[in-house]
Amino acid sequence: KRVHRIAAIPADGIGKEVIPAGLRVLEALAKRDGGFSLEVETLPWGSDYYREKGEMMPEDGLETLRGFDAIYFGAVGDPELPDSITLWGLRLKICQGFDQYANIRPTRVLPGLTSPLRAVEPGDIDWVIVRENSEGEYAGHGGRAHRGHPEEVATETAIFTRAGVERIMRVAFDIARGRPRKLLTVVTKSNAQRHGMVMWDDIAALVAKDYPDVTWEKELVDAMAARMVRKPASIDTVVATNLHADILSDLAGAVAGSLGVAPTANLDPSRRAPSMFEPIHGSAFDIMGKGVANPVATFWTGAMMLEQLGEGDAAKALMAAVERVCADGVLTADLGGTADTETVTRAVIAAIEGANTPSGATAA
Ligand code: NAD
Ligand code: MN
Numbered sequence: 001k002r003v004h005r006i007a008a009i010p011a012d013g014i015g016k017e018v019i020p021a022g023l024r025v026l027e028a029l030a031k032r033d034g035g036f037s038l039e040v041e042t043l044p045w046g047s048d049y050y051r052e053k054g055e056m057m058p059e060d061g062l063e064t065l066r067g068f069d070a071i072y073f074g075a076v077g078d079p080e081l082p083d084s085i086t087l088w089g090l091r092l093k094i095c096q097g098f099d100q101y102a103n104i105r106p107t108r109v110l111p112g113l114t115s116p117l118r119a120v121e122p123g124d125i126d127w128v129i130v131r132e133n134s135e136g137e138y139a140g141h142g143g144r145a146h147r148g149h150p151e152e153v154a155t156e157t158a159i160f161t162r163a164g165v166e167r168i169m170r171v172a173f174d175i176a177r178g179r180p181r182k183l184l185t186v187v188t189k190s191n192a193q194r195h196g197m198v199m200w201d202d203i204a205a206l207v208a209k210d211y212p213d214v215t216w217e218k219e220l221v222d223a224m225a226a227r228m229v230r231k232p233a234s235i236d237t238v239v240a241t242n243l244h245a246d247i248l249s250d251l252a253g254a255v256a257g258s259l260g261v262a263p264t265a266n267l268d269p270s271r272r273a274p275s276m277f278e279p280i281h282g283s284a285f286d287i288m289g290k291g292v293a294n295p296v297a298t299f300w301t302g303a304m305m306l307e308q309l310g311e312g313d314a315a316k317a318l319m320a321a322v323e324r325v326c327a328d329g330v331l332t333a334d335l336g337g338t339a340d341t342e343t344v345t346r347a348v349i350a351a352i353e354g355a356n357t358p359s360g361a362t363a364a
Contacts, residue, residue, distance in 0.1 A: 002036040004309045007068040007274070011046035011090060013283025014293035015074020021345040022072065022298040025321075028349045029306070029314045036311055041068070047078035047086055056089030062097045070305050071276040074298070077283035091278075095133060098273035100266035101164065102171045103131035104304070105249045105280065110296070112326035113257035113335060117229060120255075124233040128179070129252055130172040131245030133266055135164045136196075138242045158241070160196035162203065169200075169207040171269055172239035176214045179237060184216040187224045187240035187248070200241070225251060253280055258334040260294030263301035265308065277305040291340050294332040296322060299348060321351035 006026075010019035023040055030038050043064070045057040056076075058064070065071060071094065076086045094100070107127040109115050115125065139159040146152045169186075176184035186204040190197035201218060208216050219227065221244045228235065228251055240248060253262030262280040279297030287293055299322050306315040325347040331337025332344060339347075 002310070003039055004036060004070065004311075005039045005068045006041070006070055006072055006305075007065050008040055008042040008072045009045055009090075010042065010074040011076045011283070012048075012078050012086065013075055013285060013288035014281075015046070015076070015283055017288070017291060017293045017341055018279060018295045018298040019072060019074040021295040021341055022302045024345060025299055025318065025348055025352070026302050026306070028352045029318055032317070032352055033311070033314045036309075036314070040072075045090060046076060047081055050078075050081065050085065050089070056086060057093070062094070065094065065098070065274060068274050069309060070274050072302065072305060073276050073278035075279065075281060075283040077285070079285050092138075094276055095266050098268055098276070099134060100268050100273070100276055101132065101134035102168060102267040102269055103133035103245070104175070104265045104267060105129040105131060105245070105252065106263065106300075106304075107249075107252040107256045109256050110261060110326045111323050112329055112331065113261070115232075115255050115257060117232065117255050120232060125235075125256060127232075127235050127252060128175055128237045129245055129249045130168065130175060130237065130239040131249065132164065132168040132240070132242050134242075135159050135161060136242035158193075158196055158243075160199055160241075162199065165200055165203045166207060167269075168239060169203055170210075171267075172237060173207055173211040173214055173216075176216075176237040177211060181236040182214045183236035184214055185219050185224070185235060185238045186216060187219050187221050187238055187244055189221050189244070190218075191220060204239075221248070224248060228252065228255060249280065258294060259297075260332060260334045261296040261300065263297050263304055265301065265304045267308070275305075275308060277301040277308075291342060292333055293341050294334050295341050295344055295348075296326070296332075317352060318348075321348050324351045 008019055010016040050056050076091050078086055109125050137158040141157040141159055142155040144154045172184055176182055188197040188200045190201050253259045259281045264280050266276040268275055278301055303315040303318040330339050330344055330347045332339055
């Protein structure tokens with residue numbers, strides 16, 4: 001039997017509600033599949049841990065995580081603590097410490113969900129956004145001079161390296177190659193930002209030579225935002241910088257129905273370190289503790305985790321169960337429904353457990 005070791009880090013807010021739900025669903029899949037089992041360790045890291053110990057995770061946290069095959073992550077963010085402590089002390093520490101440089105964000109309008117875009121037909125939106133996750137605008141370079149004075153100057157420097165851009169470009173071309181349309185849109189702002197962004201365009205052209213079967217094009221990020229709204233069906237795979245893809249993927253989550261369904265994977269494609277799977281959303285102060293968070297993003301990212309662990313069949317079974325439950329209208333409030341987290345979770349588990357029943361046999 002294949003054994004996969006999972007480190008679960010629910011962390012803060014609704015992360016503590018959706019990760020336990022996700023683990024129950026994964027457990028149901030393992031039971032149904034029979035070919036693999038999961039060894040899960042839940043780590044208590046996050047803002048409560050910080051209040052107690054003065055750090056978001058232990059000093060040797062990365063060493064602990066290195067022994068796992070994958071990380072299943074909830075969300076960080078606390079109403080009483082600055083993001084510079086919470087986000088940088090946990091999530092970004094893991095991403096950067098393990099060089100998870102490829103952030104993969106699939107977007108589809110699941111059956112039963114409606115896009116806020118008026119003209120969207122089912123199947124119109126089927127995108128993968130590839131976000132550069134290790135450098136660029138979030139490299140942390142910059143500073144403030146004359147702090148608080150009228151002459152204060154602050155810089156926020158984006159860092160792009162040839163190696164960093166080339167490796168994310170190859171990941172994006174590989175993903176585009178594996179999809180039916182084989183179309184890659186390279187997003188930059190190379191009309192206004194004339195250094196790093198022009199290097200992106202140059203490197204894209206170079207890498208493209210190794211992928212003659214992939215159609216590629218360039219688009220400026222502002223035009224891309226408009227295109228996502230105006231012509232969503234024209235888009236397939238997208239690659240963009242850390243900042244640009246961050247913004248575009250929230251827009252993608254919104255046009256797909258809700259931030260509550262949008263999953264993401266932080267991958268180290270070389271597999272030297274475990275990859276991290278998480279919903280895109282944050283800790284959601286406004287609804288935490290109420291048991292109404294949408295767990296679908298966490299289920300979907302669980303499917304991405306299974307895929308990466310080599311359990312493709314279980315991943316497909318999970319997505320089929322999620323789609324069935326959504327199509328049946330078992331939806332949380334962010335999607336216009338009345339179900340709570342527990343109801344959706346039970347429905348997905350029931351769909352997984354019932355999946356072996358020949359269709360028709362369960363008709364009431
Ligand atoms: P958020 O994603 O937490 O919430 C934005 C809005 O979407 C809220 O109205 C929330 O109720 C709703 N929402 C989000 N996820 C939902 C779900 N699963 N079901 C139903 N509704 C959902 O973003 P925010 O409010 O800007 O940030 C709150 C905190 O989370 C901040 O501290 C922020 O830094 C942090 N954050 C963390 C991550 C992460 O851990 N990866 C990502 C984004 C924000
Ligand atoms: Mn974001």
